[in-house]
Amino acid sequence: MEDRDPPADPPADGIAVVGMAGRFPGAPDVATFWRNLLDGIDAVHDYTDAELRALGVGERLLADPAHVRAGGRLPDVAGFDAEFFGVPAAEAVRMDPQHRLFVEQSWVALEDAGYDPAAHDGLIGVFAGGAVNRYFLFRQFGGDPDEPLDPGFAADYLTAQAAYRLGLTGPAITVQTACSSSLVAICTAGQHLLDYRCDLALAGGVSVMEPRFVHRPGGLVSPDGRCRAFDAAGQGGGYSSGVVVLALKRLEDALADRDQIIAVLRGWAVNNDGALRAGFAAPGLDGQANVVAEALAEAELTPASIGYVEAHGSGTAVGDAIEVAALAQVFAADPLPPRSVALGSVKTNIGNLDAAAGAAGLIKAILAVRHGVIPANLHYDRPNPDIDFDSSPFYVPVKNVGWQAEVRRAGVSAFGLGGTNAHVIVEQAPAEAPRPEAGGWHVLPLSARTPEALRTARTLLAEHLSAAQGIRLDDVAYTLATGRRAFGYRAAVLCRDATEAVAGLRGPDGDLPAPAGTPEELRRQAAAWVAGAGIGWPLPDGRTVSLPAYPFQRVRYWQEDRS
Template identity: 45%
Template sequence: MSSKQDQQIAVVGMAVRFPEAPTLDAYWANLIAGRCSVQRFSKEAAIADGVPRSEAERDDYVPASALVDGVDRFDAGFFGFSRREAEVMDPQYRLFLETGWAALEAAGQTGRRRSDSIGVFATSGMSLYSGKEMNTYYRVNVAHHEELLDTIDAIQIKVLNDKDYLPTQLSYRLNLKGPSMAVQTACSSALVALQLAVQSLRRGECDVALVGASAIHAPRHAGYRYSEGSIYSSQGVCRPFEQHAAGIVGGNGVGVVVLRRRDCALRDNDRVHALIQGIAVNNDGANKVSYAAPSIEGQKANIRAALRDAGISAALIGMVEAHGTGTAMGDPIEVAALAQVFGEAKMAPASCAIGSVKSNIGHLDTAAGMASLVKAILAVEHAVIPPTAGFVAPNPLLNLARTPFYVNAQAQEWPAADGPRRALVCATGAGGTNAHVVLASCTGQDGVPAAPRGKGGEAQEAQEAQGADDAVRLLPLSAKDEASLRAQARQYAALLRMDTASLRDICYTAATRREHFRWRLAAVGQSRRQLAEALDAIADG
């Protein structure tokens, strides 16, 4: 194994709560369909949520955002919080804790084989929930309920709202003993957190790393004021690289990925969604027109550093998931930096797709890089490049015809050529911190590309049916209460009817890589259908 392979990090689990996408499957379906999940809501809805009427009725007020459902709900008992603590907790915390647990479960890191050293590297947006000074609009936040302040002290409010405590809350609640730290670099925070996690794994500081980003804004139905020359769109939609691009629109979301060293993941037969081959972080310094402006030189240097860390040429990149704000300054600078680096590889015109998930779900603030990362991971895994939503014609200022890039308007197949599929993910924070990541599809130990999720199911089922093993399968499930257990039985029944994962793997993972709680059940059967029917009977019994 080469030294570069030794440095590769496997993505072994993911979970998301994105606009109109409470699951990975829903997120991927929306991406493939080119769906824009930004909603325009009435000014009455904004007023009802706490926006002052004088604000909502302004002529320059744009009532648009990409919303996440369930921000008012939380399984407090599961994590050991009281109802009162849950009420004063920032929704960013609530969804992050639930999504973090879901990601660890997806990675098989909550059962008996769970590593003792799991690090947490996380970011969140400014808390708009805890005080009047932070948010004068939100009438239902903590500071507007004096009865809450009489029953819980200021320190407790702080540790349930301030972003410094987000990762350590998860570490404490789930007994995770690796490094645990908050990361804040504005819009590039998620990918900077990823870089710290990768370095921690490479140095052996932890065996597993959880990287998460949470951006849930309050009030929920809140738009923004538009002013000429600002980064916000007058149209209430974000159109990266498009001829009618006019800026960003805000969004909400939470995403978490779980990482392990490549050799450990392959040894333990983890499901590997993608490999992180290279990653780099830098800052523009003062070589730009203003503090918040992007820099061609800074981005160029960091792209080169990420490719160098991966040990590859830009010519091997088939997709760029760009920062892509759709602003008059940001897009031309980003494309110019990319074009100069990729141009050094003598790439042919229109040989590399470029896009941005902001066209689908808006700009997710500190979670923007996480949305981009998960999109790119799914793309290399499924072997499909998603379209850029709403794209018709390119912004002429980008001069795309003179670059290796094209913006695809339809989903397209992405076959592997002589090696794995590779993508570059980009994020830039206001203040100049750039982060770039090189992803690759996993080819396993034998050089055979891993089958994309959702493909190859018929062959796999036939192999299982014709195999020497006709054993009866035992599928054990557990939860902390009866209602949750019945709900879980229904979820597994649905999974068995649609998923293409090995039946043997599903039962093995449920038995050995899931934590076992007080309420338990076990379904028995020789096929997916038998197990699903048994679970339905238990759920409805």
């Protein structure tokens, strides 16, 4: 179980992270992503010639010695459950895969938060940024001249697609600030929540990349696609594919609504370097220092309260040196002993997710704050000689570090090419009030759009309950009953403990698993729900918890080679 020392007085105007979703290089979900971080997995992939040719990379680029043949990839980028989201097959083929990924993971984030948008009586907003539509550039542009362009191919329509496919009626705002897009989107979402422009918000970003980059000395892309943040050998990093979505609510509402609270966003800031930098693509020290200082002031915190900084950490010699100098300038106002603040960059694990990079870093910081462990920074051997670590409180952990603090807090930075900077302060969740163990009988309702998806859902929940430690069955029953949409194919398991639940979930299709002694009225109510009725049994006094997401039945939708 994670260390959950509580903030004694949670901020009244904080923003609660109530759900998270994502697909990352080497990880199909957030839980696997966290395990990979703790295991020190380098998820950047080295492509073979056959893989590059299959992606359509031409012989001229293959022969270029500067071609970077590595990057973080997602399996089955072409896969999409179009029927689930009501997308016609022909339209699904034309959709930017980034839009498809973001729509899918937005649904997962809502499920993780325990909300069905069709049943939610408040406004749900969506805020996100996406990368350039490379699918259009490399798959569709120059194709059949008689085929009309789909007006939804552009990045502008990313959040509008999610709002339409999921039925979200709050603000739908697409944010484009390069590599800071997703963190700026999260800041924008937080402000809309505080201003009561929406009641629940989805925020994040998405990037689908192909290995078509070349290394240039002094550029952003390293020769081998690895990011050596803060290291003397840093020459940039590699670009990767990924999608990240967070579900956010006002903290006071999340507490009142019995939501799971994964962490709290205490404060944030967004600015631009303006003209105070060496060039348009160059980072600015003053702008970065100001955005960190403003976020701390917004959170009403001092630098001494921060134990970890998830940095932008691009791995470039100049960029890393400016970033640490800016942080040191802010933290000098509150002198701290050496090696008291850890510094890391998720880009060393998964590469640069471009528009989704800031949200990926935020999820890493959220999990570090929640579990009390700061993951090791990969590819760090010797410090960048232009970084003065000795006169700063910062150090780069090369192994996982246990985090002991009265209240764990982290800062997260993302800086976009063009000078738009964002910084977010994240704090561990307030402690839950003690609750008595809930005994007795519980009903676990599951449903899906197809029989195959229902069978998979049963298997996934059985595996989750078998592996989970300390999970409460009343919370599982509450989440399934209140936080999931009821589809046409249904199953229900009656049980008193996790052992009975797992046995019922693994039972034959079509049964209504119920151990001996099950109350007849409860059995009747569960059978009525399976047959299509609403929930008739009393709901447990539980809380929302993370459970396996809907098992999408993905089909390949892709513009194939027309040659």
